[in-house]
Amino acid sequence: MREAASRPPTFPGSTMDFDQFCRFARRVSRAHRIERGARFRLKDHDPRDTGPLGDEHKPAAREALEDGREALAQLQDMLYAQDRWSVLLVFQAMDAAGKDGAIKHVMSGVNPQGCQVYSFKAPSAEELDHDWLWRCVRALPERGRIGIFNRSYYEEVLVVKVHREFLAAQKIPPALLHKRVWDERYRDIRGFERHLAANGTLILKFFLNVSRAEQKRRFLERIEQPEKNWKFSAADVTERAHWNEYMNAYQAMIRETSAPHAPWYVVPADNKWYTRIVVAGAIVDGLSRLGLHYPKVPRAQLAELAAAKKALLAEKR
Numbered sequence: 001m002r003e004a005a006s007r008p009p010t011f012p013g014s015t016m017d018f019d020q021f022c023r024f025a026r027r028v029s030r031a032h033r034i035e036r037g038a039r040f041r042l043k044d045h046d047p048r049d050t051g052p053l054g055d056e057h058k059p060a061a062r063e064a065l066e067d068g069r070e071a072l073a074q075l076q077d078m079l080y081a082q083d084r085w086s087v088l089l090v091f092q093a094m095d096a097a098g099k100d101g102a103i104k105h106v107m108s109g110v111n112p113q114g115c116q117v118y119s120f121k122a123p124s125a126e127e128l129d130h131d132w133l134w135r136c137v138r139a140l141p142e143r144g145r146i147g148i149f150n151r152s153y154y155e156e157v158l159v160v161k162v163h164r165e166f167l168a169a170q171k172i173p174p175a176l177l178h179k180r181v182w183d184e185r186y187r188d189i190r191g192f193e194r195h196l197a198a199n200g201t202l203i204l205k206f207f208l209n210v211s212r213a214e215q216k217r218r219f220l221e222r223i224e225q226p227e228k229n230w231k232f233s234a235a236d237v238t239e240r241a242h243w244n245e246y247m248n249a250y251q252a253m254i255r256e257t258s259a260p261h262a263p264w265y266v267v268p269a270d271n272k273w274y275t276r277i278v279v280a281g282a283i284v285d286g287l288s289r290l291g292l293h294y295p296k297v298p299r300a301q302l303a304e305l306a307a308a309k310k311a312l313l314a315e316k317r
C-alpha cells in the first residue's frame with residue numbers, strides 16, 4: 001500500500017491491463033472534459049499542460065498508449081458485434097496542432113473495417129448546393145462503427161466566422177442572413193447532436209489546443225526538414241494573422257456546444273505524447289461506459305452450433 005502511495009497519483013505504471021487502463025483513462029481525460037461551457041475560458045487552459053505527468057513519464061506514457069490501443073481494439077470489437085451504438089469523434093484544431101498524428105497513433109490498433117476517417121476541406125460546388133450540415137450527415141458512422149471527423153460542421157462557426165467571405169459563398173438566401181447567424185448555427189449544432197445522441201451515437205469532441213509559439217516551431221520544422229516540406233502550406237502562415245479571432249471563435253464554440261452527451265475535450269497540444277494519451281483515454285473512457293458486450297446467442301442457435309460442430313467432427317477429412 002505504502003509503495004502505491006508513493007507513485008505518481010494518477011499514473012499506475014507502464015503496463016496496465018484492461019481495467020487498469022480504463023481507470024487511468026478516466027483520470028487522465030476527465031481533467032480536460034467540458035460538459036457545461038457557460039463559464040469556459042480558453043485562457044484557463046495551458047497548451048503546455050501535461051496534467052499530473054512530467055517529462056520523466058514520457059516513456060511510460062508511450063507504453064500506456066500501447067495499452068490504450070489494445071483496450072480500444074477490444075472495445076471496438078464489441079461495439080461492432082453488438083451493432084447498436086455508433087461513435088462520432090470530432091477533431092478540430094489550428095494547423096500543425098497534431099490532429100493527423102493523434103488520429104493515426106490512437107486509432108492504429110483498431111480494425112479498419114469498423115472505423116472511417118473523413119477529412120472535411122473547403123466545400124465543393126456540390127456541397128455548397130446543400131445546407132451546411134449535409135456533407136457531414138452523409139458521412140455519419142453507422143451503428144457498430146467509429147466515425148472520425150478530421151474537421152467537421154464546426155468549421156461553420158470557426159473558419160466561416162473568421163472569414164465572412166465564405167459565408168457569402170454559401171448561396172444562402174440573403175433574407176436569411178441576419179445578425180444572429182452564429183447563434184442560429186450553435187443552436188442547430190446543439191439540436192443536431194442531441195438528436196444523434198438520442199439515437200445511439202456517442203459523441204466525443206476534441207479541440208487540440210496548441211500555442212501560437214509551438215505552431216511557429218512546428219511550421220519552421222516543416223520548412224527546414226525536407227521530408228516534412230509536403231506538410232507545409234504558405235497559406236497556413238497567413239492564417240496565423242487571425243490567431244486571436246480563431247481563439248475567440250473556439251472559445252465561443254466550446255461555450256455554446258458543450259453538453260454531457262457531447263462534451264468537448266480541450267486537449268493540451270504542445271506536447272504530442274500527452275495529447276495522444278488524453279485522446280486515447282477519452283475514447284476508452286467513453287466506450288467503456290456504454291456497457292458493451294458480445295451479443296448472447298439465443299438457445300435455439302446454440303443447438304445449431306452444437307449440431308454443426310458434430311457434423312464437422314464427423315467428416316472423414
Ligand code: ATP
Nearest residue numbers: 095096100120121122123150151155156159160166
Ligand atoms: P493538413 O493541413 O494537415 O493537410 P487540413 O485539415 O488543414 O490538414 P487542408 O487541406 O490544409 O487540410 O485544409 C482544409 C481547409 O479547409 C482548412 O483551412 C479549413 O479551415 C477549410 N474548411 C473546412 N471546412 C470549411 C468550410 N465549411 N468552409 C470553408 N473552409 C473550410
Ligand code: MG
Nearest residue numbers: 095096233236
Ligand atoms: Mg492545413
